[in-house]
Structure formats: structure tokens, C-alpha cells
Amino acid sequence: MHPAPFAYKAAHSVEEALQLLRSHEDAKILAGGHSLIPALKLRLTQPAVLIDISKISSLRGIRRENGKLIIGSGTTHREIEQSHLVAEASPLLASVAPQIGDVQVRHRGTFGGSLAHADPAGDWPAAALAVDAELVIAGAHGTRTVHASEFFTGMLTTVIEPDEILTEIKVPGEGTPGIYLKHRNAASGYATVGVAVTATHDHGRIGTVTIGVTGATPVAFRASIVEHALNGHAVSAHLLDEAASHAADGLECLSDIHAPAAYRSQLVKVMVRRALGKLLHA
Amino acid sequence: MAVASPTRAFGASIRRREDPRLITGRGKFTDDMHLANAATAMFVRSPHGHARIVSIDTSAAAAHPGVLGVYTFEDVKGFISGMPCAWPTTNTGDTLKLATYPPLADGKVRYFGEAVALVVAIDPNTAADAVQLVNVEYDPLPAVINNEAAVAPGAPLIHDSAPGNQAFRWSLVGGDTNGALAHADVRISQTLVNQRLIATPLETRCAVADYNPASGEVTVWVTSQNPHIHRLLIALSTGIPEHKIRVIAGDVGGGFGAKIPYYAGEALCIFASKELGVPVRWSESRSENYVATAHGRDHIQHIEVGATKEGKITALKVTAYASLGAYPSTAAPGVPTWLFGCIIQGPYDIPNNEVHVIGVYTNTTPTDAYRGAGRPEATYILERVIDLVAAKVGRDPVDVRRLNFVRKDQFPFKVANGTLTYDSGDYELTLGKALHTIGYTDLRAWQAEQRAAGKLVGIGVSSFVEVCGLGPSSAANAMGFAGGLYDSATIRVHPTGKVTVFTGVHSHGQGHETSFAQIVARDLGVMVDDVDVIHGDTDKVQHGMGTYGSRSAPVGGGALRMAGMKIRAKAQKIAAHLLEVAEEDIEWVDDAFRVKGSPDKSKTIPDCAFAAYMAGNLPAGVTPVLEEQHWYDPENFVFPFGTHICVVEVDRETGETHIKRYVAVDDCGEIINPMLRDGQVHGGIAQGIAQALWEEAVYDENGQLLSGSLMDYAIPKASVMPHLELGHTVTPSPHNPLGVKGIGEAGTIASTPAVVNAVMDALSPLGIHHIDMPLRPAKVWAAIDAASH
Amino acid sequence: MRIDGTFSFNANPEHVWDVLLDPEALKACIPGCQSMTSTGENTYVITLTVGIAQFKGTYDGNVSIQDAHRPDRYEIHVDGKGRPGWVRGVGKIKLVDAGNGATTVEVEGDATIGGPVFSIGSRFVPPAAKMLMGQFFNAMKKRVEGPAG
């Protein structure tokens, strides 16, 4: 449990961090360290330089602007869990945060770190997809904004380039009802399957449903088949049953010693159904 | 909590006196020993389950700056050529094939994670870098993991010295099982898998060795449950004279059996310290612990049962394939044989029973004792069997238990295979109390309603008796154990009346510093806070056999009581002398010797101690000083028992098991400290539930350990534990000096079948009667899914 | 561990075959290939730095092409080791004429993987293997269909 040698640099501004990234070969951003440090200690990764961004105050914090919730990438899971603003503006995010790891983990791990890491069993990717988050990425030539649907490119990989930093995440802030259901791996506590759902309805009619699913496949995805089957229809238990029964159609699910692929696809269906039931009361 | 009176110390829930030290970081664990100039040892470990070693190139590692030495088997074999096995047992005439267990791989690796080379460097980082520089060429061989496949024809051969990978065959036979099976009204055959487990103590194994070339003495700090056994095995395996070896196991963070064995890691730290002339330290990472420290359980059991149509079991036949892993660890052969087979009929009067055990080698980490060691494997069989029989004859499983119980008037009760005589028991009593606590009749009515509403709810009962307090040395010797199983106590009353106690058993979480002080405080009439308990240092403590098999209170505590009585006997003479009365005229009342009829005339033990140290005014024939020692070799084992009941709901769609209620009624005889007893039961139940639902060491067919870290090996979390409703009854052991029976393993033994029985009861409406552990959601859902198609 | 996949190419089987087995193409398309030297007919020693995202390791190994029947099928045998672990595997590759100048390549892989990386991160390995295979064939596809092909 001793990492290979590396150099450590603490950045105090995004500009400095970007500068450091550009001037070092084989450098890695260090945020909460709760995914990176275990990997370092196991020598699964051996970067030459770590650039610590946890001291950059501009990356931390939660605010509302033009109806949108803007969360700094360095904001910890715990800060999100305890934020009244998040509870009010994004019930889905408020539902995810307390289900991540344990209190100690939530005090260190960051929203941005988790998204950038893109663990196939991570919780935030499902929610980011379901709220259609916009991810702001800073690089040498300024910033660019990427929608969650385009952000995750594969297992543990995103569109963030090696010389870029995820700086903030914008999510809709109008308080759309949402819920996150998680089936925990009994060993790791990570999601075997996690289902993040938002739904609006009015007088028995569904407005918009969004569903993000993590854990089931190498990369989190939106269950659009189910969404389409529901949007605009009258709420009924039968409709929800029927729609949710297709949630795993065409999926090539992950398989491991805890959960074979068939079980993961069962969980996707069951958990989508249960989440819909809780939000739509049917 | 201070207790007002010494007399009331015994039986009080005194808070653990070791905790202020441990929770403020003032404990001294092995890894806390920082000696000047200490070097760090690390191991190069096999990435293969089974492979021939083609070559080992240590040159790059040896040349790495800061590396002090790199060693392979050839380098260390002159110091230690093999790890000794202390329980080389067999009883069938088949000779035991005790394969050599080299400290570093000798030509071949036989399990994933086997140590191949030792690197010693100036610090951990350098050692870790150098480990990466050792280049080993392997020629992979086919591996065998499954216990039955290992002894099947054509299986890959692990040791040339053990043809067919068979280590031993072992049997116990009582009555005429085949005859009874032939005449049984109902017969059931069932195969059960008792999966492989990893002990996972909070503290991994560590060692620090400091060899002094000038004196030839070596001090070794280790994480051991039995430091004197370690000292003996170090002496036997290395030739270092026993009196030159000091083994210290100070604070130890959990053992669960995995810290009984003597391992190569510890031995090679001594080697390296001797070789390099500096202290050498080694500390396992968690993933290293998972491959290098003994695993537990791992049986495949074929069971045949015969019963009457009322459910009275007339015959039980068990054939178990038990894995020793790749090499025979210290106590390994004894665990699936004597510790398992003797108690095969549990709390039931089964006149005809047989158990046959085939000990096999597989390409896996060596196994050894794991909390309960053998008895959980036996109890699991019986408790599953009772439920299977009940289902077959259409009776309530509680009634079938009652029908088969050994009755209260049958004690002392000799088991059919003749090996054990149960000392005392009242199995109806704990069962009745558990049923009453849980409200059994109402519960079955509730279950019927729930079932009608489509819910999968189940009730699981588990009654058990275990054999512990290991044990009479004569029995241990007869079972092939290469050691006595007595234990020792020295009580030193200081001139001021303060007391230091030296015990030969070892605490690694049990709380002896508290409970043992309670025992002595009562017997000496002093306050608990005036008694300190010393253990774990072979230079301080007289010989002792350590802690396992729930032996601390029965055997270590028994020795303490006997030593305490010796103190009292001597002090009584002194008291009589000081009070100027005849010895017959004084009595021990309210923590002092008092003159009969004039209780105000009294002398306490501290008074007598002072006189004993002043020594000028002692009765004739009484020697100075107040210190006594006792070696207690129990006349029998002790047999705690109980009944646990678990209520579960299984989620039909996800296969998840939710424990709704858990009641445990244990009888461990007299109780020294109820809080510590409860703590043992809580921890034991957590481990047992975990075996039922989550824990499993998983290997792939090539011998790769897939559950190689806590990301994949599921130990129970506090957050998933149900509320435990504990109750107890007190049936003292008639032969134990304290009347105690052990409680360290009971929870682990009882809980696993209680949970599995509950889940199977929940699933029974679907026609599902057995699923092998662990009952992970995916597995349960697959069974439900298959049953509904 | 099974790794299967199907890939389609807009070229006839002979052409696909020639590119798939061209050492230069192999070297260019094997993800993370650092060096590849021929040691005989259809046998190579190879050094790769592969993995997913930051979790990369360097492996040394031998690759051989066996049972080659142009343009229908061949087997690729791999045997390598590195610090994170070791791998041995056989890929059976079938080229099926899909008509209209197109070819379907069917891969049936069977790999054995071991070592520390597998023991602590087994959940990542099968998807990673699949991802790397996808990368390889996509690179090959570009080569087969692109201007260089």
C-alpha cells in the first residue's frame, strides 16, 4: 500500500492548475482523492505529478443563478447533502448525496471528482444524466460546456482532455421531484444498480420523466425507451409496469461475482418501476 | 464504572478497562513498535494459483538503492525449511500426507499470493519499489479449487507427496447408521456447501523482529492469539533456543482464529533481522492479508438422514470434503476433524451417526480455525437437517427439535460416537425462552397472513450445543494435538494489596483486562481497579496456551480461580495468626477474614499481604510474600448451548433478505460480565449472519482470488445489522471452577443456520428447499425466478 | 473470460484479411502497442502499455497467428505479463463474406487473466477487455476503409 513516487503540487487557482497541467507530462488532478488515492496505493496508476485542486476556493460552493443550480466541481458530497438550496432546487441530487459511501467518504469525495472519474458503479453519473446537467470544462482556450449525455464516453472515461479541468456543473433548479434508488453492493457499498428519476405530472397526466441508470453497464445511460413510453400519458399502474418492463431492453449488462448480467437487468426494471411509483404515486 | 464492592464485581457490567487506552490511541499494537534502524520487509507474491517457477531474477531489486537484501527459498531454507503443523491428526489408518509448507515457494507456487521472495529495504516505499523489480518467470499449471474435484481422478497434482491431493481420511462412527438408514420411514439426501471465509480482523498481521547477535536473543512482536505457542514453534522450526526467544503479542486487533497459526511472515522477519543485524518489521496490507492469512471453513458436505414419520432422527451420515488449502497450516487438520466430527449430533439424541472427512489440498490460501472452527459446520448441517426433516414429515420445525433434543435428565450425556460427554444442559429451557420472547405462535399466524398477501416471510430456528473451553490435555493429546490444553495463572498480591495477574490466555478484543480482574477481585475481596491483568509477553507470563475455542474464561478463568483460592488459603493462615485465633475460628465474609462471632475483628487480603512481605511475623511454616500460581487442566470440555430465532422478509423481485427480528437466547453458565457477554454474542451473530448472507471467498478456476479486497469481500456493516434481542439462561458447568461455559463462538455457531432456515422458510411456498450460502440477492432472485417458470 | 464481438467492414474478406494480418497494421492498431518485432513466421514479441483511462500497465508478451486459412479464419494466441498481472488467451477470428463487398468479422475470445489487478479490480477487467477489442477493430476498420487501405 505504498504508491510509486510522484511529485505533489497544490494549485490555488484554476489558471494555476491548468498551467501546471500543461507544464507537466503525465500529471493527474487530485480532488477529494477518494478514488485516486486507493488506485495510487495499489499502484494501479502511477502518475508522475499530482496537482491538488482541493485548495481552489472558486471550485467550491453551491449557488442559484437564473433558475439554475450551479455547483462547483470541488463541492463535497456532504456539502450537497446538507444544502438547503439543493434540497429545494433539486430533490434528485438531494436524494443521491446521502447514499454515497459513508459520512467520512462524503466529507472528502467531490461532485466533480466523481463525475470525472466516471466509475461504472458511481452514483452521480446517473443523476447528472437524469437532470441533464451541463458540465463546464476549462482548458487552455477558455471554457466549454458539455451536456451530461455527451460527457461520459466509456467506462472511467469522459470528454475531459488531459489538460482540462471540470470546474462547475449546472443543473435545473426548479425543484422538479426526483428520487434516487440504489441497490448497494454488500461489500463495497457502491451501486450494483442505481436509478435516478425525475418526473412531473399534473392532474393525473405525466409531464416529463427522465431516468438515469448507473451500475448496470460500463457507462451510465438514460433509459429513453421508458421515458418515451411515459411522457404525456395518463398515469396508471399498468402504464408504469409496462414501461418499466422495457427498461433493460437491449442492454449488455455487467457481470461480476456479486451480480450476473441477468440480475442487473432485473434490478434495472424493478428499480425503475419502484422509483416511478414513488414519484407518480402509482 | 467502578463497582462499590468487590463482592459485587463478579457479574457486573463493568465497562472495559482497556478501552480508554484503545480509543485514545494509547494502545501498543505490533505496528506501533518503532525500533531505531528498523528495516522493512515485503514479499513478492505469486500472481498464479499453480505454477512452476522457471527462474527468479532478484538482481535488479538487490541493486536498487536502499535495498538491504533480497531472498528466495534457497537463501532462507537453512534457517527455516518448513512451517510446522501442530495438529497432525488422522484416525483411519490412512497415513496423513502432511505436505511440506515452505516459508517461501520452493520450485512451485501452489496458491495465489504465495510468498516467492522476500525483499528487505530501509523503508516501506523503497521495499515496495524493489518488490516490483523482482522478475519471476512462471510456467502456469492447471489449478484445482473445488474440494471434490481435487480428489477426482486426473486432477492436477499439487504435492508429489500427497497422491490424489488427499491429505487424510478421518472417521467417527456411532451406532449402526447404515442399518438405521435402511429401516427409516423417511430418508433425505442433501449436499451442503459451507463456503470459504476470510477472517478480516481489523488489524492485519504484522511482525517486528529484533535479533541480538551478541546475546543470541531475539524479541519478536507478533499479532498472535497464543504467544507461547508461537515461541515454541519458532524454537522448533528455527533451532533458536526457546529461552532466547521473547514473543510479545501486546494489543492485538482481532484474531477470529486466523492469528492462531504460525506463519512464514513472522519467521522470516527473524531470519532477516539475524541476517542483517537490524530490527526488521513487516505489516500486511489488507489485500495481502486476504491471500497470506489463513482462510476458514470451506466444506462440501453430503448428508443422509433417516427419520421416523414423526420426525425423530434415527440416522445421520455425513461425508465432508474439507479443504486445507495448498499447505497444512498450524492447526488445520484438527479443525474439520475433531472440532467438527465429535459434535456432529449437536443437541440431539441421534443414536446412529457417522462422519467421514476427506481432507484435501486445493490451490487456495491455507485454511485454519475460524471463529467456531468446526462447530459451525456441524451445527449448520444439523439445523438444516432438522428443517428438512420437518418439511418432509409435515411438522413444525420447533416440534421436531423438541422431539430430538437430549433431555435434561440425560446429563451427563455421552454422544453416540463416544468422544464427548456433555456436562450439563437444558435445551428446552433456551428454546422455550426464545419462543416466548419472539411470540412464536402469533408469529406463525402473522406469517400465514403475510403469505396470503403474497409476501415471502420466513421464521428460522437454530438450536445448538457447542464444545469449547479447550480442553483436557489428555483429550487434546488423544486427538493428535501436539500440545496440552491446560492454562495458567499467577496472582501477585503486592505489599500494598494491589494485584497483578499473569494469565496464559490472550485477549485480542475479548476484554480480559476487565473480566479477569472481576474474577480475581471477588476472590481476593479487592476492588477491580486494584487488579491489573498481564498477558501476551512470554518473558512476563508463565507458559500458557493462548485463546481460541472459547477457552479464556473456562480454562484461563478456571486457573485464576484456583490460584485465587491458593492466595486465600495462605492469607487465611496469616490472618488467623495476626488475629491470634485458630484458623478454624475465622471465616471469609464480606471481603475479609473475620473472627466467627466477632465480625469486626477482621483482616483483609491487603492486610495479610503487607504482613507477608514484612515477613517477620508469620505463622510457622508460612513463606514470605503473597504470590501463587496454578496450572489448571480441565477435567472436561464445557458445553454452552442456546436457541436463536430469526424472522426475515425476502423481496420477491430483488431477492434481498431483510431481517425483521432476531432473538438469541444463550446459556453460557455463570456470567462474569453481562456487557462483555452481550458484546461477544453481538459480534458472533454479525459474523454468522454475514456467512449466511454475504461473505464468500471466491476463486476463479485458475486459482485467482476474485474477492481480494473489501470492495468484493462483504463483511457486515453496522448499518445492515438488525436489532438483536438477547436473552440468557444460566446452567452452570458442574466441573468448571467458575461454573462458566464459553461464549466467544456461540453467536457465530447459532446464527448462520437461523438466518438460512428463515430464508428457506420464506421461500418454501415456491417449492425452494435449499440454496447454498451466501444467500446473496442475485442468487436468491435466480432461484425465485427459476421456481416461478 | 469470454470476449466476443462482431465487426463489419466495408471491404471484401481478402482485403480485410490482408490488413488484419499485416504486421504494420497490427502494430498501428493494437491499443497501446509500444513495439512489435517478428521472431519467426507469424510470431511476434510485443510490448504494450494498455488499460483504461489512468489505469495503465505495461505488458511484455508473445503473439502468434495460428491456423490461418485466408480469407476465412485464423487464431491469435497471446501470452503476456506485466506488473499488474498476466494474460493468456486465444481469439478465434472468422471472416464472413457479407456480400456487396462487405465482410463481417466474428471474434470468439477466451482469455485467462490473473494477478493483483484482477484480484482487486475484477469488475473492471471484462468491460476493459471488450473496450480494447472494440478500439482495435475500429482502428482496423479505419485502415481497411480509409484512404490508406
Ligand SMILES: Cc1cc2nc3c(=O)[nH]c(=O)nc-3n(C[C@H](O)[C@H](O)[C@H](O)COP(=O)(O)OP(=O)(O)OC[C@H]3O[C@@H](n4cnc5c(N)ncnc54)[C@H](O)[C@@H]3O)c2cc1C
Ligand atoms: C470507502 C469508499 C466508498 C465509496 N462509496 C461510493 C459510493 O457509494 N458511491 C459513489 O459514487 N462513490 C463512492 N466512492 C467514491 C467517492 O465518491 C469518490 O470521492 C469519487 O468517486 C471521486 O471523487 P474525488 O473528489 O475523491 O476524486 P479523486 O479521487 O481526487 O479523483 C478521481 C479522478 O477524477 C479526476 N478529477 C477529479 N476532479 C477533477 C476535476 N475537477 N477535473 C478533472 N478531473 C478531475 C482525478 O484526476 C482522478 O482521475 C467511495 C469511495 C470510498 C473510498
